Every structure is written in C-alpha cells, then in structure tokens.
Amino acid sequence: MEPVQLLDPDGRLTQDENWPLELTPELCRDLYRRMRLARRFDEQAYVLQRQGELGLWLQSLGQEAAQVGSISAVRPDDHVFPSYREHAAALCRGITPAELLVQWRGSRNSGWDPATYRFHIYTLVLAAQLPHATGYAMGVQRDGTDEIVLAYFGDGAASEGEANETFNWAATTEVPLLLFCQNNQWAISTPAHTQTRTSLHQRAQGFGLEAHLVDGNDILAVHAVTAAVAERVRSGGGPAMIEAQTYRMAGHSTSDDPDRYRDASELDSWKTRDPIHRLERLLEERGWMNDGFRADLEAECEVFANRTSQECKQLPLQDVSTLFNTVLAEPTPLLTEEHRRYAELVASFAE
Ligand SMILES: Cc1ncc(C[n+]2csc(CCOP(=O)(O)OP(=O)(O)O)c2C)c(N)n1
Known part of the structure; x- marks a missing residue:
C-alpha cells in the first residue's frame, strides 16, 4: 500500500480526493515556521550537548513534518502522550526550551506540568505511555467530553507488549484514542523491517483499529490525514492508528554513531525527501514566501536558538x-x- 501523499519531494501538489485539505498560504507558512523553529531548537540542543551543557540529547531532525503536521491537526485541549523525541510537537504546545531541556541537563526528573500544556511528560520506557494514554482515554470516555487523546510511539516501541496490548485494549473499549506511529526506520541500530513481517498499520488493522499509512515527510498529508481521522475519533468512530513513514536523520542520541550501522547512501536518499525543503519549494513556487517573511523567520530562529542556550545554562546543575x-x-x-x-x-x- 502506498502512503498518502499530497506534496511530492519536489514540492509539487498531488491529488488525493480521499483526504481533502483547504490549502491556504497562511496554513503553509504557519506549518513551515513551526518546522523551522523546531529544527533550529534541535540543532542548538545538539550543540549544547557537545559543549557539555546537556548530558544527552535525542534529535528530532527529519521528523518535524510528522510531529508538527499531526499536533497542529488536533485541538489544544486534546491530551497528548509523547515518548521522548517529540520536541517539535512539544514546542507547538508552548513548552519552553528550559522545560524541554531540564531533564536532559539532569536538573530535574522531568520538565513540565502535563495539565498546563495537555502534554504528558516524556516516557523513556518504550511504549509505557501507550497503556497510560488508553487509560486516560477511558477516563475521557466516562467523562463524556469530546476530547481525544493523541499518543506517539516509534517503530521499535511497536515491538513491545504494551503497544500490542494497547491496540487490542483500545479497539475493544472503543476509547477516543489516536495512536500516531513515527516509523523513522530505525530503533537505535535495528532496522524496522527486521522487527515485523507486516507493516505496522496493517497490524493495527488486524486488532480492529482504523489505520492509515501516510508519507511522514509530507506535512500536508500528515496534517490532512490526522485532521480527518481525529474528527472521526472525536465523533465516536472509535480509536485509530496512523503510521507515518519518516526518517531519523541524526543518530539515535548524542551517544550513538549511526555510521557504524547504516549506509551514508540511505541518509543521502532521505535528505532529498527533507520535510522542510519540500514545503519550502511549494511556498516558493506559489509566491507565498517573500523576502520579508524569510528574513523575519531567519531572525526569529536565531533569537530562539539564543534563548535556548541561555535558558539551558541558567538551569541549576543537580x-x-x-x-x-x-x-x-x-x-x-x-x-x-x-x-x-x-x-x-x-x-x-x-x-
Ligand atoms: C522497555 C525498553 N526497552 C529498551 C529500551 C532501550 N531503547 C531506548 S530507545 C530504543 C529504540 C526505540 O526505537 P523507536 O521506538 O523506533 O523510537 P526512536 O528512538 O527511533 O524514535 C531502545 C531499544 C527502552 N528505553 N525501554
């Protein structure tokens, strides 16, 4: 099955009448800005780790479209359960650089109040957030509100018992849960295709979940599919799963050297599918990005990077x-x- 795609790697719009999207310059600029800020933040956090200011950092480089596209398609009051790499999604919720970095500097065990941002703290134990999200969704179901719960997990986490128990538990209880898998092709040094004989969205379908495959580096497709599926979940259609095909362009963490287990050619081929460049090409081709917008965004990214450094260095060492x-x-x-x-x-x- 081909993933849903609305924007090809050259930034050309492709048609898919199953997934309508009201394309406006404002939407495209907003998504582009969020991805650029997230990438700049991530680059700065990497530098901070190399300077010895952070103990460890896990980059989200290359996964910006999957994260920004999905979180921007749910409501701000929908509760989110991330794993540990969802920095772009966290920034979209207004979580500050200091709050995001505090755990990685070792200043505190976690960084933010989940109730404030409707965004749960990071979970480092693979897939442990998925039963939590299901339980939370059961609460939402009993409260009778129209919130939904969005839970992120990776292809490696999908091999955990908790992930598969969640598929079954969510399907049988019909809770308002949207499971979003970022299949970034690698679980540290283990390639995704060695962990499963069927694709992950098909496995979820086998458990009775509505599930879709989407090009995770195409932010328009991610946004359109997540928006439509989220509304079905919200209106009582039962839980669903989205598998976004993306790529972890950096190492697993700053303690990892991906050159030891993957070919440079693989990274090169994914660089041609960079989610940010793709949307940039569309903005340029449509004339939706003038010099003023470009210069303002460059400046905003640099201010954000400086703020990230300053906030990090002010965090007390524990x-x-x-x-x-x-x-x-x-x-x-x-x-x-x-x-x-x-x-x-x-x-x-x-x-
Ligand atoms: C229960 C458990 N087992 C093993 C680990 C060690 N571990 C940390 S990250 C990781 C790979 C996870 O891959 P994936 O779910 O694809 O997410 P990604 O890191 O690629 O975003 C592993 C095995 C862990 N954190 N928790």
Missing part, C-alpha cells in the same frame, strides 16, 4: 545524589549500593 534519593520513598539495598558506588566513582575524580 547533585546526582538527589536523583537517587527521590526515586523511591524507601531505597532498596540495590539502589543504596548503586548510590554508594556512584559516590565512590565521583570521589575518584576529585583531583
């Missing part, structure tokens, strides 16, 4: 002992031993 002391109310012997060994290790660097 004594790691606090992390050991705040995990469990009653520490286990193992935790106490790990804490002792950690203190010993730190002391060995005293000089």
Whole structure:
C-alpha cells in the first residue's frame, strides 16, 4: 500500500480526493515556521550537548513534518502522550526550551506540568505511555467530553507488549484514542523491517483499529490525514492508528554513531525527501514566501536558538545524589549500593 501523499519531494501538489485539505498560504507558512523553529531548537540542543551543557540529547531532525503536521491537526485541549523525541510537537504546545531541556541537563526528573500544556511528560520506557494514554482515554470516555487523546510511539516501541496490548485494549473499549506511529526506520541500530513481517498499520488493522499509512515527510498529508481521522475519533468512530513513514536523520542520541550501522547512501536518499525543503519549494513556487517573511523567520530562529542556550545554562546543575534519593520513598539495598558506588566513582575524580 502506498502512503498518502499530497506534496511530492519536489514540492509539487498531488491529488488525493480521499483526504481533502483547504490549502491556504497562511496554513503553509504557519506549518513551515513551526518546522523551522523546531529544527533550529534541535540543532542548538545538539550543540549544547557537545559543549557539555546537556548530558544527552535525542534529535528530532527529519521528523518535524510528522510531529508538527499531526499536533497542529488536533485541538489544544486534546491530551497528548509523547515518548521522548517529540520536541517539535512539544514546542507547538508552548513548552519552553528550559522545560524541554531540564531533564536532559539532569536538573530535574522531568520538565513540565502535563495539565498546563495537555502534554504528558516524556516516557523513556518504550511504549509505557501507550497503556497510560488508553487509560486516560477511558477516563475521557466516562467523562463524556469530546476530547481525544493523541499518543506517539516509534517503530521499535511497536515491538513491545504494551503497544500490542494497547491496540487490542483500545479497539475493544472503543476509547477516543489516536495512536500516531513515527516509523523513522530505525530503533537505535535495528532496522524496522527486521522487527515485523507486516507493516505496522496493517497490524493495527488486524486488532480492529482504523489505520492509515501516510508519507511522514509530507506535512500536508500528515496534517490532512490526522485532521480527518481525529474528527472521526472525536465523533465516536472509535480509536485509530496512523503510521507515518519518516526518517531519523541524526543518530539515535548524542551517544550513538549511526555510521557504524547504516549506509551514508540511505541518509543521502532521505535528505532529498527533507520535510522542510519540500514545503519550502511549494511556498516558493506559489509566491507565498517573500523576502520579508524569510528574513523575519531567519531572525526569529536565531533569537530562539539564543534563548535556548541561555535558558539551558541558567538551569541549576543537580547533585546526582538527589536523583537517587527521590526515586523511591524507601531505597532498596540495590539502589543504596548503586548510590554508594556512584559516590565512590565521583570521589575518584576529585583531583
Ligand atoms: C522497555 C525498553 N526497552 C529498551 C529500551 C532501550 N531503547 C531506548 S530507545 C530504543 C529504540 C526505540 O526505537 P523507536 O521506538 O523506533 O523510537 P526512536 O528512538 O527511533 O524514535 C531502545 C531499544 C527502552 N528505553 N525501554
């Protein structure tokens, strides 16, 4: 099955009458601006990690269309459950750079109040957010409101029991849940095609979910499909799943070297499908992006990058002992031993 595509890699509009989209210059400029800001933020966070200001960073480079296109197609009061790479989506909800970076600097265990942004904290345990999202959606169902729940997960996470239990649980309870899989082709060094014999959206269909495959680097397709599917979920049509085919253009994290397991030619071929360039070509071809808009956006990106650096450096550095002391109310012997060994290790660097 071919993924839904409304904008080809050369920025040419393609037709798909099943997924109508009211295309306006304002919508395209807004989506483009959000993707550019997200990418600039991500680049800056990477630099901050390399400067030693962050312990770790997981880049969202290349996945901006999947994230911005989907979150901009649901309502601001729809609760979102991310995994850990959804920075572009988080920024769309107004989460600040400091809130996004605090966890990766090790200053606090997590960064923001989920109730304020209707955006749950990051979940590092793969797929653990999916049963949480389903449970939350059961609550929404019982409250009888017209909210929906949007939950992100990756192709690797789809191999977890929790993901498959969620498919089944959501389908049988008919909760208002929209599952959004960013299939970025890799789970660290494991290619997606080695983890499943059927495509992920077909697996979801097997569980009884409405499921669609979309070109995740085509922001117009992601936006149109998510908007239509979200409205079906909202109007009682039952849960659904969207698989967005995209690509993780960076390493898994700043501790990973993707050159050790994937060909440069693969990255090169995905660079020609860069989600930002694609929309840029459309904006240029239609004359929807003048010099003023371009210059203002460049300046806004630089201001945002500077703000990101400043907010990051102002975050207090935490004594790691606090992390050991705040995990469990009653520490286990193992935790106490790990804490002792950690203190010993730190002391060995005293000089
Ligand atoms: C339950 C669990 N098992 C293993 C890991 C280690 N791990 C962290 S990220 C990752 C790969 C995840 O790949 P995917 O779901 O495709 O998301 P991506 O990182 O590509 O965005 C693995 C195996 C983990 N965090 N949680």
